[in-house]
């Protein structure tokens with residue numbers, strides 16, 4: 161029983177203070193075994209049956225292609241889910257930021273490739289300290305100054321650090337392909353305290369291209385210069401164990417990319433409105449490879465005009481983006497706006513019934529990664545019951 165229930169049930173204050181501490185009775189774990197519809201909202205939930213199907217679906221699809229799975233934990237920031245991904249057969253996981261990588265390595269995830277770069281000396285030193293404690297840490301680099309600083313830090317700490325070179329596929333990160341990439345890879349390879357492990361090439365802009373064929377054509381074209389540079393690296397005698405990239409939108413297209421080793425899928429575990437819209441190999445309108453397992457529960461807090469608008473307690477601080485809008489499960493005619501900080505505003509269209517204050521709606525989120533970053537815990541739901549509480553230990557770890 162939690163604090164709210166004691167208050168709700170009219171328990172005397174004496175009863176409240178009779179329990180050991182107020183903190184102990186408001187623990188998220190106290191919800192285990194209860195119906196999800198009782199949760200205090202906004203609440204972040206994951207349907208465990210769907211999650212488990214998504215987890216295995218990517219391995220099933222890639223079986224026999226020789227391509228591995230190195231899931232990106234920036235999506236869930238949850239070591240328990242990362243451990244589940246490792247158990248399902250991942251070759252390791254990716255992390256975006258140093259603090260995210262630290263959280264994973266310190267919580268039982270043995271292999272973490274940091275896809276983002278560290279450019280300040282302080283962070284480079286911290287990264288090498290992490291490498292000293294955890295041999296499964298791999299760091300991406302995309303410029304020669306950083307590679308030199310990394311070499312200095314690795315030498316100072318007495319480690320030989322694993323490094324991959326991030327290749328520019330679009331103008332956000334990565335070293336330009338061709339000679340600059342080849343030179344950087346050679347610099348890493350020659351650095352006594354660095355070990356060149358291979359390359360990364362994440363093609364972000366292709367992930368949400370609508371239509372499987374159009375997406376495939378775009379990503380293969382975008383990756384062609386990377387493939388050419390990789391061949392130059394091989395010809396120069398470099399040993400590339402890793403050629404990692406792709407995401408949820410392109411994970412099934414990489415067997416046409418020579419040398420490619422593993423997909424860095426993130427959103428596949430949860431899905432979101434952005435990904436549902438892109439279309440898959442069998443259906444150009446809906447992406448059905450993975451099921452939307454992640455939802456937010458929101459309570460209706462105002463229904464003064466029930467045939468026109470409903471107001472919920474889940475605005476932008478619960479759902480972040482509004483593009484595309486969140487979808488209310490079971491009410492396809494509802495238009496959800498999360499533009500307001502604290503309020504979700506629903507324009508009621510074609511409602512299946514009339515709703516009242518206090519009722520709970522379940523919504524599929526616009527984009528999963530930033531939403532997860534807002535919550536302390538993820539409730540694991542089986543059927544309608546809370547089965548587990550998954551702490552999002554990497555929440556807010558953006559440094």
Ligand SMILES: Cc1ncc(COP(=O)(O)O)c(C=O)c1O
Pocket residue numbers: 232235254275362364367406407408409424425426427428
């Ligand atoms: C470098 C990198 N790899 C992998 C991913 C995972 O992509 P997705 O969530 O689309 O599967 C991302 C997402 O932004 C990324 O930035």
